[in-house]
Amino acid sequence: MKYLIANMEPWLLSAVSKHLDCCKLEHLAGLESCFEDEQLHVMIGFHNMRNLTEIGHLCDVLRFFAKAKRIDRVTFFSSYGVYEPSRGPYREDSPFSPKNFVGLSALMIEQTIHYLNGLTGLSADIIRMFNVYGPGQDAPYVVPLVLSQIIQHGRVFVGDSAKVRDFIYMTDFIDLFKRITSLENSGEVRIFNAGSGEATAIHELLIKAQEITSGECDVIFDASRLKKEYDYDYAVADISKIKKELAWEPKVSLEEGLALTYQWILGRSGK
Structure with missing residues (x-):
């Protein structure tokens, strides 16, 4: 085909x-x-x-x-x-x-x-x-944005850190x-x-990102990062259908995925 x-x-x-x-x-x-x-x-x-x-x-x-x-x-x-x-x-x-x-x-x-x-x-x-996140993806997606800001500036600018997402x-x-x-x-x-079926608030993602990068960083509220159009407060998948019909489950934890993505971004940065 x-x-x-x-x-x-x-x-x-x-x-x-x-x-x-x-x-x-x-x-x-x-x-x-x-x-x-x-x-x-x-x-x-x-x-x-x-x-x-x-x-x-x-x-x-x-x-x-x-x-x-x-x-x-x-x-x-x-x-x-x-x-x-x-x-x-x-x-x-x-x-x-x-x-x-x-x-x-x-x-x-x-x-x-x-x-x-x-x-x-x-x-x-x-x-x-x-x-979806991982090597190859760039900002403005949240994972590469957060990790690249930590690498480049030692601080992260965020909009609403209470929003909940499903990272796969x-x-x-x-x-x-x-x-x-x-x-x-x-x-x-x-x-x-x-999706992964796991709910993660953005402020929880920031904590995990700090752990992965082995250092604390300043988290700064930036109103310009609030989307002009409606942005979902909660976006998590029920994955019972793909588990049942496709015998599929996620294998990579958020911590492991962040570490792999961090290494890719670190390599690109020359650091």
Whole structure:
């Protein structure tokens, strides 16, 4: 099976493409030549989706090639931002109500995939990503941001440190991704949360980061780091479905993942 990967952030593209024979594209748009005569397994994210017009265009391209039977299967790297805010873990069937543009983008593409499944029988897997981290990822993501600030400045600037997140290390995410894509086509849309199932407040992450880097640092509140759009206070996955259906569990603890990421960032810094 040939793979086409598009609209994916560079760090995620690098991690995923190492395991596939694939064609890589920045945007899924006007791609007749990439589809050729054979069916492809199309993998998409929503990177570089800056407005609703661009999201609509991506959905139009998916619709065109799905109706032409040029797509064998779709894997969509979605976001927990599709969910309605909650103070408990999110199940795959939790209510939808995106509160920011990331969630809106993800939900629009998810709904298009469901529509195309009903229209053409297109098989699809939707992977709702929580906080994936690890070597290769840069700021503004929270883990590389915190660790790089400690290395470079000995202090960390944060917004709301009470927010709670679900951190999953890159190798665990890739293992989960490989299990999902190895499933046979079902003719359905399958949805999976991709997280560790562990809740970690940002202030707890800061303490662990200080332990990993073998030194204390000043933690300074910075209002500019508060997101202009709604930012979830609590974002943790219920992973009972992937445990049951895929026999998958995370192997890398947050402490171990932070240590591995710290060594990678330290190497890049020349220190």
